[in-house]
Amino acid sequence: MESRYSPKTIEPKWQEKWEKNGTFRHYDRPEKFYVLDMFPYPSGFGLHVGHPKGYIATDVVARMKQLQGYAVLHPMGWDAFGLPAEQFAIKNKVHPSVATKQNIATYKEQMHRIGFTYDWDREIDTTDPDYYKWTQWIFLKMWEKGLAYESHEPINWCPSCQTGLANEDLEDGACERCGTPVEKKPMRQWVLRMTEYADRLLSDLDREDLDWEEQIKEQQRNWIGRSEGAAVRFALATEDQASVEVFTTRLDTIFGCTYVVVAPEHPIAEHQGIRNRAEVTEYIGKTRKKSDLERTELAKEKTGVKLEGIEAVNPFTDEKVPVFVADYVLGSYGTGAVMAVPAHDERDFEFAKKYGLRIVETVSGGDPATEGAFTDDGVLVNSGAFTGLSSAEAREKMTAWLEERGFGKGTVKYKMRDWTFSRQRYWGEPIPLIHCEKCGVVPVPEADLPVRLPDVESYEPTGTGESPLADIDEWVNVPCPSCGGVGKRETNTMPQWAGSCWYYLRYIDPKNTESFVGKKEEKRWMPVDLYVGGAEHATRHLLYSRFWHKFLFDLGVVSTDEPFKRLVHVGLINASDGRKMSKRWGNVINPDDIIDDFGADALRLYEMFMGPFTQNIAWNTEGLVGTRRFLEKVWKLSPETRDGQQAMESRELEALLHRTMRKVTEDIDGFRFNTAVSGLMILVNALEKESRISRAAYETTLILLSPFAPHIAEELWQELGNERSIFLGSWPQYDPEKLIEDEVRIAVSVNGKVRDTFSVPRDIPEEELKSQALESENVRRHMEGKEPKRIVVVPGRIVNIVV
RNA sequence: GCCCAGGUGGCGGAAUUGGUAUACGCGCUAGCUUGAGGUGCUAGUUCUCGCAAGGGAUUGGAGGUUCGAGUCCUCUCCUGGGCACCA
Numbered sequence: 001m002e003s004r005y006s007p008k009t010i011e012p013k014w015q016e017k018w019e020k021n022g023t024f025r026h027y028d029r030p031e032k033f034y035v036l037d038m039f040p041y042p043s044g045f046g047l048h049v050g051h052p053k054g055y056i057a058t059d060v061v062a063r064m065k066q067l068q069g070y071a072v073l074h075p076m077g078w079d080a081f082g083l084p085a086e087q088f089a090i091k092n093k094v095h096p097s098v099a100t101k102q103n104i105a106t107y108k109e110q111m112h113r114i115g116f117t118y119d120w121d122r123e124i125d126t127t128d129p130d131y132y133k134w135t136q137w138i139f140l141k142m143w144e145k146g147l148a149y150e151s152h153e154p155i156n157w158c159p160s161c162q163t164g165l166a167n168e169d170l171e172d173g174a175c176e177r178c179g180t181p182v183e184k185k186p187m188r189q190w191v192l193r194m195t196e197y198a199d200r201l202l203s204d205l206d207r208e209d210l211d212w213e214e215q216i217k218e219q220q221r222n223w224i225g226r227s228e229g230a231a232v233r234f235a236l237a238t239e240d241q242a243s244v245e246v247f248t249t250r251l252d253t254i255f256g257c258t259y260v261v262v263a264p265e266h267p268i269a270e271h272q273g274i275r276n277r278a279e280v281t282e283y284i285g286k287t288r289k290k291s292d293l294e295r296t297e298l299a300k301e302k303t304g305v306k307l308e309g310i311e312a313v314n315p316f317t318d319e320k321v322p323v324f325v326a327d328y329v330l331g332s333y334g335t336g337a338v339m340a341v342p343a344h345d346e347r348d349f350e351f352a353k354k355y356g357l358r359i360v361e362t363v364s365g366g367d368p369a370t371e372g373a374f375t376d377d378g379v380l381v382n383s384g385a386f387t388g389l390s391s392a393e394a395r396e397k398m399t400a401w402l403e404e405r406g407f408g409k410g411t412v413k414y415k416m417r418d419w420t421f422s423r424q425r426y427w428g429e430p431i432p433l434i435h436c437e438k439c440g441v442v443p444v445p446e447a448d449l450p451v452r453l454p455d456v457e458s459y460e461p462t463g464t465g466e467s468p469l470a471d472i473d474e475w476v477n478v479p480c481p482s483c484g485g486v487g488k489r490e491t492n493t494m495p496q497w498a499g500s501c502w503y504y505l506r507y508i509d510p511k512n513t514e515s516f517v518g519k520k521e522e523k524r525w526m527p528v529d530l531y532v533g534g535a536e537h538a539t540r541h542l543l544y545s546r547f548w549h550k551f552l553f554d555l556g557v558v559s560t561d562e563p564f565k566r567l568v569h570v571g572l573i574n575a576s577d578g579r580k581m582s583k584r585w586g587n588v589i590n591p592d593d594i595i596d597d598f599g600a601d602a603l604r605l606y607e608m609f610m611g612p613f614t615q616n617i618a619w620n621t622e623g624l625v626g627t628r629r630f631l632e633k634v635w636k637l638s639p640e641t642r643d644g645q646q647a648m649e650s651r652e653l654e655a656l657l658h659r660t661m662r663k664v665t666e667d668i669d670g671f672r673f674n675t676a677v678s679g680l681m682i683l684v685n686a687l688e689k690e691s692r693i694s695r696a697a698y699e700t701t702l703i704l705l706s707p708f709a710p711h712i713a714e715e716l717w718q719e720l721g722n723e724r725s726i727f728l729g730s731w732p733q734y735d736p737e738k739l740i741e742d743e744v745r746i747a748v749s750v751n752g753k754v755r756d757t758f759s760v761p762r763d764i765p766e767e768e769l770k771s772q773a774l775e776s777e778n779v780r781r782h783m784e785g786k787e788p789k790r791i792v793v794v795p796g797r798i799v800n801i802v803v
Numbered sequence: 804g805c806c807c808a809g810g811u812g813g814c815g816g817a818a819u820u821g822g823u824a825u826a827c828g829c830g831c832u833a834g835c836u837u838g839a840g841g842u843g844c845u846a847g848u849u850c851u852c853g854c855a856a857g858g859g860a861u862u863g864g865a866g867g868u869u870c871g872a873g874u875c876c877u878c879u880c881c882u883g884g885g886c887a888c889c890a
Contacts, residue, residue, distance in 0.1 A: 172887095214807075214808095215807055215808065215884085215885090218806065218807055218885085219806090219807080219884095219885055219886080221806090222805090222806060222807090222885070222886050222887095223885090223886075225886085225889065227889070227890085229890080246890085247889095247890070248890060249889095249890065250890075261890090302888080327888090328888050328890095329888080329890075330888075330889065330890090332889090333889045333890080334889070334890070337890095338890045339890085340890085341890090345890065346804095346888090347888055347890075348890080350888095413889080413890095414889095415886090415889050535884080535885090538885080539885085539886090597842075598842070602842090606828095609815090609816095609827085609828070610815065610816090610828095611815055611816060612816080614808090615808090615809085616883075616884090617815075618815085620814085620815075620829075622829060622830075623814095623815070623828070623829055624829095624842080625828090625829075625841085625842055626827090626828045626829055627828080628842050629828090629842070629843090630828085632842080632843085674815090674816075674817085674827085674828095675816095675817070675818095675826090675827085677827080677828090678816090678817070678826070678827035678828075679827085680827095681827055681828075682826075682827065685827090745823075746823090747822080747823040748823095749822090749823080749870090749871075751870080751871090752869095752870065752871045752872095753871095754823050757823060778857085781857095789870090790870060791870090792822090792870050792871075794822050794871095797822050797823080798822045798823070798871080800822080800870050800871060801870085802870045802871090
């Protein structure tokens with residue numbers, strides 16, 4: 001065989017054969033392995049070389065797992081609802097589904113060329129009514145259980161996208177999509193009670209069978225933001241016996257509370273007893289107009305207004321303290337009111353200085369007069385009966401004291417908010433509810449699902465808090481399913497993240513019309529054994545889907561309470577200039593071009609070899625030369641060596657072969673693809689130097705290579721005369737006995753510095769090793785005639801002579 | 804400010820977990836091959852002194868533990884990511 005290595009011919013050939021023969025659909029094997037990628041949003045720009053990195057990794061794993069005998073489920077689909085398709089529709093007056101279909105076709109074609117093992121019979125598309133029917137169904141279940149509620153609280157509003165946003169959709173107080181600063185806007189919206197699950201979302205992160213990277217778990221912990229503290233009721237010194245409940249994590253400092261602050265949204269700011277009403281109203285009006293960004297970043301200078309005529313009573317001291325309204329207190333966290341302790345809180349300290357308020361030290365350790373607030377724990381002073389206790393003891397005793405007297409109780413608060421779930425846009429799942437004048441909110445009956453997205457004249461957002469759907473009278477006006485009276489459909493749609501909350505369940509049983517997933521199928525495949533995707537989803541998709549999954553678990557329709565057993569995040573591939581790959585910078589590299597020049601196998605190998613998988617890395621097309629050269633080397637390995645004779649490997653080469661079996665297996669399992677590839681390179685370099693290789697060794701090498709470079713491996717495999725696919729063979733298992741080499745290289749060091757090395761038989765006695773070490777000329781020179789004080793021998797490694 | 808991750812050749816990066824630092828690959832240098840290209844082949848390549856043998860230095864920096872430290876401990880500097888007036 002003298003043919004040249006031509007990926008252009010062999011790659012499409014095998015892709016087609018695998019697909020036709022169902023090479024990767026062996027679902028009846030006893031042991032299952034479910035390996036999942038975060039499915040992409042099919043944008044109009046197509047894939048760049050960064051996108052497939054994670055897909056290649058899961059494909060490598062999927063291929064190895066299949067060779068190891070598992071039934072492997074490896075599906076792909078499209079998270080296709082979202083703003084870009086809608087914006088494209090507005091501009092070009094085509095239905096978003098048209099552009100979406102085109103984009104999906106492009107993505108799919110690009111993916112095909114890379115040679116993935118996806119089962120396209122299980123392909124799903126979140127915008128398909130047969131799919132979103134079940135997204136709507138799950139929403140209705142949540143509504144039934146009281147987890148979806150209508151709210152009129154001010155929400156994040158992006159004036160450019162003209163839609164409400166969830167907290168998770170913000171980046172530094174701006175819209176994550178378009179960068180426009182977000183405003184607070186009171187608006188009717190649907191909200192999911194995610195906080196109900198906060199404690200479980202947090203504590204289950206510590207489950208031992210949840211094999212997630214610490215980094216991602218930590219991000220979720222921070223996002224959920226659990227604080228233990230106390231809610232304390234401060235009575236108001238007013239006639240109506242009103243009170244303000246504050247939340248604090250530092251109850252131990254309460255004797256130093258010299259005022260109380262409420263957020264501008266707090267109802268007490270409307271209290272009748274306020275004498276400077278005009279001033280307060282003006283202040284609140286001003287803060288309302290500020291964006292979150294302004295309220296945080298720019299408001300370094302704290303502002304506030306004293307509520308004249310209102311005083312709060314500290315339950316511990318019976319002392320009356322003034323009450324302020326100030327926007328450094330957030331209405332959306334805790335109780336929207338805090339007890340201010342300037343001596344032990346930096347924010348309160350700053351505010352107190354500005355407004356000339358008293359500063360009372362109650363924890364020793366600092367000096368408020370000279371050093372500012374002392375925020376550490378310490379020993380209590382000026383704290384009545386609690387003086388002398390440590391902060392921790394005091395918190396415990398003071399909480400008990402509160403609870404006995406009914407002034408408050410120990411509480412836990414979370415930073416995470418409920419999920420603002422409605423969008424005032426077109427291209428999303430319609431929320432399947434009907435507003436009836438008589439019955440209120442009525443769910444669309446299950447039999448009437450899906451509620452399909454109707455065609456509209458204009459996709460333009462209305463900006464009124466309703467979606468463009470509101471203009472379609474014949475769609476909006478429906479009889480109430482409950483009383484038959486006049487009803488109007490809910491016109492808000494679900495957010496981009498809805499469809500991805502449960503898609504991994506649909507792959508398991510994608511054609512089921514009776515249920516979102518069959519019970520038997522669900523039990524067979526869940527949980528997902530390996531999930532790979534971008535770290536940017538740590539506090540969004542990965543939180544949302546855990547929330548939905550736990551809900552489905554409580555509902556009894558799924559059998560696991562965590563969806564993803566093992567999670568690994570993929571490091572980004574940036575452009576060679578270090579920036580993100582983007583149309584905007586003109587630095588995008590298309591995988592099609594790389595495949596044209598180097599082949600899919602070279603691309604796959606390179607992306608795995610570039611560097612540690614989870615790390616961000618800059619693209620470098622020059623590097624592909626190396627993986628292409630490597631494949632050429634593999635290609636040439638065959639002619640001289642496949643002579644049908646029973647060649648025998650040297651003990652040394654055999655050891656290398658078995659070490660490589662172990663290395664490649666363990667490295668793939670551990671996501672150390674870069675070192676797995678380098679191990680393969682070392683093996684091939686060694687084989688290249690041999691005049692003859694046994695068929696067994698050659699086949700083993702091909703199998704080890706096959707997950708990374710499947711096309712060339714399959715081609716060479718079948719060149720050998722094998723008729724079944726290489727991927728229907730079995731993964732090699734190393735023999736621990738053969739890992740060990742007979743000869744070992746020993747280093748000799750004098751005082752820790754290596755002075756010589758020599759080879760000895762592995763089981764040489766220690767004494768002999770010592771004497772051989774002392775014979776070395778160079779070693780003796782460095783001993784300078786001195787007697788060894790001590791000789792440390794590490795068998796098989798090193799002899800260190802101490803003089 | 805808080806929480807993660809990480810600093811190793813010209814570059815991407817290895818290092819059996821305390822035992823020969825710089826594997827593997829890119830690039831570079833020299834040579835071969837080709838009409839010409841390089842996605843071909845051979846040799847060399849941490850820096851530094853030396854013709855060589857060999858010496859010295861070196862894993863962001865400073866200390867420490869140890870026969871022995873990239874790896875462990877203390878302090879410190881820098882980079883990337885996340886959170887951030889969360890009481």
